[in-house]
Amino acid sequence: MSKNSNTTTTANGKSGTAQSAKKKSAGVNASLTREDKVLLYRDMVRIRRFEERSLHAYQQGKIGGFLHLYIGQESIAVASASLMGGHDHIITAYRDHGQALSVGMTMNECMAELYGxxxxCSKGKGGSMHFFAPDKNYWGGHGIVAGQTPLGAGIAFALKYKKLKGCCLCLLGDGAVNQGAYHESLNLAALWNLPVVYIIENNRYSMGTSQERSSAGAPLARRAESYDMDWDVVDGSSVYEIRKKLAPAMQRARDEHRPCVLEIQTYRYRGHSVADANHEKYRSKKEIEDYKQNHDPIMLFQQTLLKEGVLTDEKIDEIDREAKNEAAESAKFADESPYPPEEEIFTDVYWEVDHKTEKNQGRLFFND
Amino acid sequence: MPQITYRKALNDAFAEELERDENVIMLGEEIAQYNGAYKVTEGLHARFGDGRIMDTPISEAGFAGLGIGASMLGVRPIIELMFWSFSYVAFDQLFNNAPMIRYMSGGLINVPIVVRGPANGGTNVGATHSHTPENFAAYTPGLKVVCPSNAYDAKGLMKSAVRDNDPVFVMENTLLYGQKWDVPEEEYLIPLGKADIKREGTDISLIAHGRCVITCLEAARVLKEEHEIDAEVVDLRSIRPLDQEAIIDSVKKTNRAVLVDENKPFCGTSAQIAALIQEHAFDYLDAPVKRVSSLDAPQIYSKPLEDEMVPNAKRIVKAVQEIL
Known part of the structure; x- marks a missing residue:
């Protein structure tokens, strides 16, 4: 991939699978071409290699702040983005690198953002938790637990208001289900029939607190029932399974303005963030190894595609090599890129300042 | 020129903007079928319908956040808070999402919302419903804060707020809703960040925003009639953007200033104005800058005591006499 490239062909609907997404959801996997499947696999590998490279950069001291890795959860972002058509949108929380790459943001712009x-992608103003690409219908990247859940309802509201046939995928973690903003969002989504699909990425731990210790009642998605919303629980280790259950949910949202909650069971191999050095204290090594050995979404999809004859060992090696190279290149690109100039501190705060309009007057900044 | 209430002036501003731009919608508790808890939105639901004037559940974080999300796609919601005191249950959405998204996205996303409602004490309702958070809001880069003192300003400023591409928080006043001022029938806009001299004077500058401007005008009358003091009254109209030039020019002319606001004094709006005056007009000052704010305790319920708690003409006159 060339430096600064803004076009990456991904499994995201706009390139390959938009047509297949429009077909009957029952055949949502049957209609995938071999090329589509390779792209789905490749995108998951790209996310993992990108994040491994970013962890390395963090350990080198090149990335600061928080770094919430998505490793282990890649199937959800890739499956979600693969079903998105032109009027479908996606918004998520702070574990947001996987969604970014899935919708077609480049490794270069993402890695450079991590480097500040x-x-x-945000000129170094957002950081790891705040990636955005509105041109790709990706609305972030939000740092506060459940803070994005009313925004997701709002995006769905806007689609309906503008009479656009689309839906909003609003991702959240299992810890977010106990926030009031989430429940207010579900109520509004159901009350106003908004085309939003809430996806709980249940990796079993809200920071270091297990689901059993933080959330009354299971499954978490069942809470949707009290808002008269559809809900379901999905095995997140299978890309096909996610697509199979997500596709009809998106179609209902688009066609009937029926919101729903899908709880996708998944697992993160790393700590809550890279700074979470104690993650082996609140869960066992055995548990982590079990997920890596038996439930890893990339490994399982690789096996599936080998059985289907879609992938070969050579192709697997090639995809992995390319992803590693792309990640290494992005780190080099980020390393060699400049920091934002100092005057950038005061841009992107107010629209009118950036556009130098004469409309408004008065002082907006109060330095000195 | 017709005289209309502050409430009607706002109502006219909404109607004109709803008519002008179909992306403008209104959200809030009781604003549609009930016509508004303070009747500011009276008749708008009947005229513009369910799709554009929407009653929300009592769910401020939910509907404020929904409005922000919709605005990212180009809808322009006017979000009513029945009281600005209720913004506290929507704090994350209003203070962490609305003003930060543009910056954190490197300017890729705009949040053109107006959040509005009354923010005042003096109404005998106790501490939880009497907050005046214009200082919190103005503290936050990315937000704009407007506090109209009269019907004419309320209409012109509100129309500018609706057309602004950034989040604008407009803080109104229940005690002004029923008062009347001259408001022309033809359309006009008032830019944000442009202060207005409500009374010319030479002896002292009374600098205020919102209803405190009206209180200052009353104090200025007493000062003139009873003490031969000619006070100038500067109405800031918006806190951010702030018309610093108008403040400094007035102080340079009168050499004395009393700052009046309904915030509690510690870290209140007038503290920032005082800092600007000492920095930019130090050599022109013939006396220390005085501040008249709400008394520094939670808003008291008991009416006679609350009347002493918020700035009143008596306290302003006393402050003026202390430095003149």
Whole structure:
């Protein structure tokens, strides 16, 4: 991939699978071409290699702040983005790198953002938790637990208001289900028939607190029932399974303005963030190893595609090599990119300042 | 020129903007079928319908966040808070999402919302419903804060707020809703960040926003009639953007200033104005800058005591006499 490239062909609907997403959801996997399947697999590998490279950079001291890795959960972002058509949108919380790459953001702009560089997707102003690409219908990247859940309802509201046939995928973690904003969002979504699909990425731990210790009642998605919303629980280790259950949910949202909650069971191999050095204290090594050995979504999809004859060992090696190279290149790109110039501190705060309009007057900044 | 209430002036501003731009919608508790808890939105639901004037559940974080999310896609919601005191249950959405998204996205996303409602004490309702958070809001880069003192300003400023591409928080006043002022029938806009001299004077500058401007005008009358003091009254109209030039020019002219606001004094709006005056007009000052704010305790319920708690003409006159 070339440096600064803004076009990456991904499994995201706009390139390959938009047509197949429009077909009957029952055949949502049957209609995938071999090329589609390779792209789905490749995107998951790209996310994992990107994040492993970012962890390395963090350990080198090149990335600061928080780094919430998605490793182990890649199937959810890739499956979600693969079903998105032109009027479908996606928004998530702070574990947001996987969704970014899935919708077609480049490794370069994402890695540069982690480095705090001017070439980053937010010019180095957002950081790891705040990636955005509105041109790809990706609305972030939100740092506060459940803070994005009313925004997701709002995006769905806007689609309906503008009479656009689309839906909003609003992702949240299992810890977010105990926030009031989430429940207010579900109530509004159901009350106003908004085309939003809430996806709980249940990786079993809200920071270091297990689901059993933080959330009354299971499954978590069942809470939707009290808002008269559809809900379901999905095995997140299978890309096919996610697509199979997500596709009809999105179709109902688009066609009937029926919101729903899908709880996708998954697991993160790393701590809550890279700074979470104690993650082996609140869960056992055995548990982590079990997920890696038996439930890893990339490994399982690889096996499936080998059985289907879609992938070969050579192709697997090639995809892995390319993803590693792309990640290494992105780190080099980020490393060599400049930091934002100092005057950038005061841009992107107010629209009118950036556009130098004469409309408004008065002082907006109060330095000195 | 017709005289209309502050409430009607706002109502006219909404109607004109709803008519002008179909992306403008209104959300809030009781604003549609009930016509508004303070009747500010009276008749708008009947005229513009369910799709554009929407009653929300009592769910401020939910509907404020929904409005922000919708605005990212180009809808322009006017979000009513029945009281600005209720913004506290929507704090994350209003203070962490609305003003930060544009910055954190490197300017890729705009949040063109107006959040509005009354923010005042003096109404005998106790501490939880009497907050005046214009200082919190103005503290936050990315937000704009407007506090109209009269019907004419309320209409012109509100129309500018609706057309602004950034989040604008407009803080109104229940005690002003029923008062009347001259408001022309033809359309006009008032830019944000432009202060207005409500009374010319030479002896002292009374600098205020919102209803405190009206209180200052009353104090200025007493000062003139009873003490031969000619006070100038500067109405800031918006806190951010702030018309610093108008403040400094007035102080340079009168050499004395009393700052009046309904915030509690510690870290209140007038503290920032005082800092600007000492920095930019130090050599022109013939006396220390005085501040008249709400008394520094939770808002008291008991009416006679609350009347002493919020700035009143008596306290302003006393402050003026202390430095003149």
């Amino acid at each position: 560089k001017f070439t980053g």
